[in-house]
Amino acid sequence: MSNHKLADPSYNKQEVSQMWETILSCLPHWFDNITKDEKKMRKKVTQRYANMTLVGSMLLILLIPVWRRLAQRLHLRMEIKTNIICIITLWTAITVGATTLQSQNDLLVIAKRLGRIPVALMPALLLLTSRPSPLPTVLYLTLLPIHKWLSRIVVIQGLLHTILYLFYFNHKGTMSKVLKLENIYGIIAMVAFILIAITSLPRIRRIAFKVFYFTHYLMTWVSVLALYFHARPGIPVFTSINILILVSQIAYRVHYTTLTKLTVTPMSPTLALVEFPINSIARSMELPVGHVRINNKHRGLKALWYHLVPFQHPFTVSSLPTDETVKLIVRRGTFPLISNHHYYITGAFEPELAFIHSKAKKNKSVRQPLLGGQFGGPMDYNITAERVLIIVGGSGISFGLPLYRLLNYNGISVRLIWVCKDIRDLNILNWFRGIQGIECYITGENDIEVDYYDDQKHGLDAPTIEYYGSLDDDASEIDFTTLGREYKEAHNIGPSSPLSLSSPHTVLTPMPSLSPLKRVPKYDSAPVKKVPSFKRLAQAKSVPVLHPDRLLDKPSTKSLNFHENIHIATSGQCSFTTTPPHLAHLPRSELPEFEKLKLPASVRVFSGRPNLGAEDYDWCTQTSCIGPRIEHGKSVCCRDVQDDGAHKRVNKENVWVIGAGPQGLVDEAGDWAKEGGLRWHGESFSV
Ligand SMILES: Cc1cc2nc3c(=O)[nH]c(=O)nc-3n(C[C@H](O)[C@H](O)[C@H](O)COP(=O)(O)OP(=O)(O)OC[C@H]3O[C@@H](n4cnc5c(N)ncnc54)[C@H](O)[C@@H]3O)c2cc1C
Known part of the structure; x- marks a missing residue:
């Protein structure tokens, strides 16, 4: 370009406007x-x-x-x-x-x-x-x-x-x-x-x-x-496709909805147990922790309206698919659940659990089970998890309980940590079996008296886990968290430290001080040796909580009567009657109040929030050795096939951490599991 042209200002303007035109023609514009x-x-x-x-x-x-x-x-x-x-x-x-x-x-x-x-x-x-x-x-x-x-x-x-x-x-x-x-x-x-x-x-x-x-x-x-x-x-x-999808949804809902009478039993000021017969469910469940969707019964146009609009309340099924009664653990909200009233129940809806598969899928695409799948009963599933740590908060127990019971039954090493505010919520545990070893953390102020009863003498099969070191019969010596005294002294952790789901990597260093606390899996069904005496939580003042034991007017040290009604049917189906027959006519919500909280002795109760740390991580990665194992088509004792004993580390791919309940707890537990390279499944009950 000659110097003469560059010096000409009108030429420069032309160049710039041409450039703009080229740029604008590349951008989308109106074509006339x-x-x-x-x-x-x-x-x-x-x-x-x-x-x-x-x-x-x-x-x-x-x-x-x-x-x-x-x-x-x-x-x-x-x-x-x-x-x-x-x-x-x-x-x-x-x-x-x-x-x-x-x-x-x-x-x-x-x-x-x-x-x-x-x-x-x-x-x-x-x-x-x-x-x-x-x-x-x-x-x-x-x-x-x-x-x-x-x-x-x-x-x-x-x-x-x-x-x-x-x-x-x-x-x-x-x-x-x-x-x-x-x-x-x-x-x-x-x-x-x-x-x-x-x-x-x-x-x-x-x-x-x-x-x-x-x-x-x-x-x-x-x-x-x-x-x-x-x-x-x-x-x-x-x-047409849109309308087909919407109409088929209505048709599905109407087809899989039944009108059922519910029994609602208040368990604590916040939790209620809802029960109805399993044959009221229109679509049977294969897997545990599925859910049903519930709605009020309406009449006339309102009924039609609620059939068209799929507004229903989802609740996790806390009983097992083999139980005769469906049990729901419900946190009281604005949705009124009234005993002996009829409700529409839709479902059940199967859960999505990557480590439990129904028996129907055996030998198909599912990997062979590591454990489980070997007893041949109706509670027998293909389970690809070796160890499972379940952490639930509040009503999240509805998700944790059935999983815990089922995994225990199938011989999987499992721990259930339940964090709740009100000790009276623990009353719900009296209505389930196979709950030995559950660890409950009470975060709120509690001044209710607790009586433990021996729930082990009825031959419940679930294996329990025994802990040594942190639990002492002397109240002054009680260690209220899962961590040992030595460990806590070394790290300035108080008896009721805030929930800190810390990374296992950050606490792994001081491992030697944890050795006295080593958890020993217990494989027989004998009573747990050490139960935390609970004097700190159990004060003289009583708060009324509904409890069936009071109805029976039996000494508190005796087992609850409804546990005596447990029977295992020959088909392998477990069932039990929850109300004594002579009281069956009484609506559950009108049962008289009781003044003491009775708990199964095999349940462990701690004050404060749990600290997930090295101890728990170590538990997760220890090899489990429970029951027989199938090797080359033969059933052999797992100890015989493990050359380096029970302390071999498991494949972390088969260790699952499950979280359910409040979003914060689920998120923190999820972070802890993922940081440690463990598998994770979270249910926050929110949409
Ligand atoms: C898969 C699943 C399983 C659940 N299992 C249980 C259980 O076992 N026990 C239990 O106590 N709770 C469970 N919940 C939560 C329970 O469904 C809601 O707490 C309940 O519907 C709230 O009703 P409400 O009238 O008190 O709600 P509201 O006071 O009207 O709302 C409170 C909150 O509840 C949630 N909610 C309300 N209605 C619904 C609905 N129809 N669907 C989904 N969420 C809703 C919303 O997040 C809302 O912000 C579960 C939720 C889901 C999604």
Whole structure:
């Protein structure tokens, strides 16, 4: 370029404006002169991308079980945050691609696609909320994060579609088109989307769950129908799929719902036990810790309304699939559960547990069980876990109890730590069997008297775990946490230190001081030798708590009468009567109050919060040696096949930490497990 040209200011201006024109022509813009053929072509391409989005999104969702299995095989374990980033990236890439590819930078084409692609994603969105999930071995709740993020992308696309069209009408000077009937339907659909988005915000969802739920469901129907009347060219196929999914959900719900009378027994000021016969469940359970969804019985139009809108309260089944009575442990909330009243029960819904598989799947895709699966009874499952540490808080015990009982039965080394505020909640343990060795941590102030009774002499089979060192009969010597005195002195840990689910790596160093505390698994069903005397918690002042023992007017040291009713049927089914026959006519909620809390002696109660640390980590990674093992088709004692004794470390791939209950506890336990390289499963009872 010559110096003369550079010096010319008008030439420079020309250059800059040419450069801007080139840049702007690369960006999407309005094309004013388009031939009819071009229009036809663009319509076809838009439809093709919408169809591809529909098929692609449905395939992606239907293949979720395959992705999961692949990730398991490759030992790919993603943090929740990473998982969410992947979901957002994948679906954003799909929608941006489907919106912009072959758009030739025509803003009108992009505006049309921004409307068409979300419509094509609606069937996938609805499929992700189906109950139960149509995907094998996938719990519907685990699909909700994908549903949430995909919905957000759909709402943003819909908004951009509306904004671009408003600009287009303005550009063309045809703003009055907004009031055309088809476009009013579009506005209705957009308003429905916005209402769904606003009421789904975590804060609103938590405070006003009912508002969130009803808005969500009704606005889903409104948007599906409004989009049908808005979209041009029409969308009969998309709408048919949407309606098919929604109607099949109603049909499923009606088919698998029964009207059942519930028995509600208050256990403590916060917990209640809800019972009903197992044959009231329309869809039988194969696995433990499934859940049922409950709703009030209504009459007339209200009944019809509640059949259409799937608003129900989910509660985990705390009994085992083999028990004759379904038991739920329910934290009292605003949903009124009244004894001897009828309720609609839908389900049961199977859980998603990566380490327990039903017997039906034996010899199929499931790995051979490490332990368990060898007794041949109805409680016999394929279990691929070697050791399981269960940590639950509050009503999370409903998830922990059945797992604990079942794993114990199947010979898996298992510990259950239950953290609760009110010692009276422990009353619930009197209504279950196979609970020996449960560790309960009471975090609130308690001044109720506790009496222990011997629950072991009835020959309950579950193996218990005995702890030496930290438990002493002398109250002044009682160590109220799982850590030993030496360890706590060395680390300044008080008797009731705050819940600190610390990384095992940070506490592993002072291991030698932990040796006197070593936990010794106990394989027979003899009574536990050392039970913490509970004088510190058991003060003179009594707080009334319902207890059946008082009804029986028996000395408190005796076993509860209902435990004497336990019988194991020859089929292997376990059942027991919970109310003495002469009192059966009394509604449970009217049982007289009692003044002392009675607890099975095999339950361990501690004051304060548990400290998950080196001791627990060590327990998790110790080799278990319980019962016979199948080697080369023969049943042999596991001690005989372990050349280096019972202290060999287990494969951490087979050690599971389970958390259930309050979100904070679940998150912290999850972090502790993952940092230690252990497998993790969390249930926070939230959606
Ligand atoms: C799979 C699963 C299993 C559960 N198991 C148990 C259990 O065994 N024991 C137990 O005490 N609780 C359990 N819950 C929680 C229980 O469903 C809710 O606490 C209960 O529905 C609250 O009713 P409420 O009228 O008191 O709620 P509200 O006072 O109206 O709301 C309180 C909170 O409860 C949650 N909630 C309310 N309604 C529902 C609903 N229909 N579906 C999901 N969450 C809801 C919301 O997070 C809300 O913020 C479980 C939840 C889920 C998702």
